[in-house]
Amino acid sequence: MMLFKLSVKNMKKSFKDYAIYFVTLILGVGIFYVFNSLDSQQTMKVLSSSTYDIIELMVQMLSGMSVFISFILGFLIVYANNFLIKRRKKEFGVYMTLGMGKGQISRILLGETVIIGLVSLAVGLVLGIFGAQFMSLLVVKMFGGVMDGYQFVFSSKAFVKTICYFAIMFAIVAVFNVVSISKCRLIRLLSARKENEQVKMKNPLLCFVIFLLAAADLGIQYYRVCHPDSLNQQDVGWIILAGCLGTFFLFWSLSGFLLNIMQRSRKFYLRDLNAFVLRQIHSKVNTMVFAMTVICLMLFVTICVLAGGLGLNYNFQKMLGEMTPADVNYAVYYGDGENERPDADKVLSDLYEEKKGELFASDAVQMTIYESEELTVAETIGKDRFTVAGMVEFSAEEMPEDIVKVSDYNRLAGMYGLSKLEVPEGTYAIVCDYEVFEKIRNPLLKEGKTITLNGKTYTPAYEKCQYGFFEMMPNHANSGFVVLPDDSVQESWKSEEFLAANYQADSKQEREEKEKLAAALETEELAFVSKIEIVEVSGGLSATVTFMAIYLGIIFLISSAALLALKELSESSDNKERYEMLRKIGADEALIHRALFRQIAIFFFLPLLVALIHSVFGMTFIKIMLESMGKIGSYASILATAGILIGIYGGYFLLTYFGSKRIIRNV
Structure with missing residues (x-):
């Protein structure tokens, strides 16, 4: 009981430090419930049988995708938990100095994991249950149904599925915590704050050459996807692999010569706290090349999936109106x-x-x-x-x-x-x-x-x-x-x-009644195609693609932003003494906060910038390959994607900045 009380006390004390972790888990739980509860919503009662079949197919596809999504969220939870464990190594060292065993520390962490899991599940499910009601209205609009009245619906199936998936994830986190603590030694725990990540200096000239090669590789792949006439499926796989490697070596090379180039401009390098900011960025990119590559590629997938899915649906609905001028x-x-x-x-x-x-x-x-x-x-x-x-x-x-x-x-x-x-x-x-x-x-x-x-x-x-x-x-x-x-x-x-x-017919209801009579006239010799049939089936498939795009895109976006946010918060905690040293040598708070803002902004928007460049050519390729389905791009889809990016990615950026600012104040 005492250990559990200590877990509760630790959670209350560190609630602000856990804020981004909580927000991410709550959003993950809520989104997971919303997209897995579609088949239970009121929409299913007001749509036609063919549309109902489409939604059932969509739900099955979303369920399959949910397995993949759960792996992404599971990786995110373990990764985030790893950062939180690192931050508390000195605290665990103090516990061991006072006579507490590793098993007791593991039980404290287990208690904290249970509390985090229960709170995030409860809040996330409440958010998801109410969010599903709004999603129900969106489904009706996209599938052309009409609701006579509103009815609150709770999906027990989605509720149980969400609890099971996230319970498994937190069980894995609990095992990970126990293993991590069992490997810790007291001397390493007590000196954890004084340990720095090993940064190996790279040859600037070699890095510049690698940068040119990486840029040339990406340029070649950009050209190939914009001219896909002679490509086959195997070529597409090689292009993806070459693009991933090009992105990795782009970040790897930047970490080796970017600082060297900036140092040549003494006027810029020595202005304000630019030297401090650039060295911090150099250190972070240098030690996070693989993570930055993964985050960049996740953002690339997010932008393409969201803009492509939303654009495809918008233009497909418009095209359906053009292509069905008769009944x-x-x-x-x-x-x-x-x-x-x-x-x-x-x-x-x-x-x-x-x-x-x-x-x-x-x-x-x-x-x-x-x-x-x-x-x-x-x-x-x-x-x-x-x-x-x-x-x-x-x-x-x-x-x-x-x-x-x-x-x-x-x-x-x-x-x-x-x-x-x-x-x-x-x-x-x-x-x-x-x-x-x-x-x-x-x-x-x-x-x-x-x-x-x-x-x-x-x-x-x-x-x-x-x-x-x-x-x-x-x-x-x-x-x-x-x-x-x-x-x-x-x-x-x-x-x-x-x-x-x-x-x-003068109304939609009359047209639906006439549709049944017209369809009954079809024979082996007499082929029949109707506007209602085309709109329901094809429009439903388009809406299915859109829902899957939104589901996958938002999860990838949340995961990318959360990984960056947790890494930056962890770095701010590790660098508190450095910021205190800046105060001691005369830097005022406004200058320090501006330096903090710049380094977090560069850290957040560097992978986003590369992802946006990738996305321009990725969307061009998608547009060419799906040319028969209409123009994929549209200002509406671009604005919607930009809004989602600004809302989620920008929101995490601001939360990270204010959280880091609070951390460096509490030295």
């Missing part, structure tokens, strides 16, 4: 041989006439899609261009191009809100919305690429592809179809009959 599409293929259906046009026209007024509005458009063996992808793009495409591969070069009459397309464009085309006799136009193919087709159109059909040659009506499509899709995937003058199209080329229609 429903139907298609019937004419086929060939045994599967020939010569009455395909009549099937759709009869269907529409029968259901018009009851199911469909009067603004429907029916059109015919044609194909000719004379006009293939290899013919319009050219064989050389086709093979150079790199990122785009087809199973057959002889795949026929779709052909549409200009009058049919203009009627559909009027319904879809797209620009109408003018295609004079003897010309053709290409309608395309897939950026990868636009880059291939546009140079050919500008050069005046001709096509030949039935002995007649056609020249481009436009010097570039015209934006548009006929079939609704979840993303820009129309690789292009040919629009010809009506008289140039032969009826024997018929391939598919297509219908775009809107429901006879």
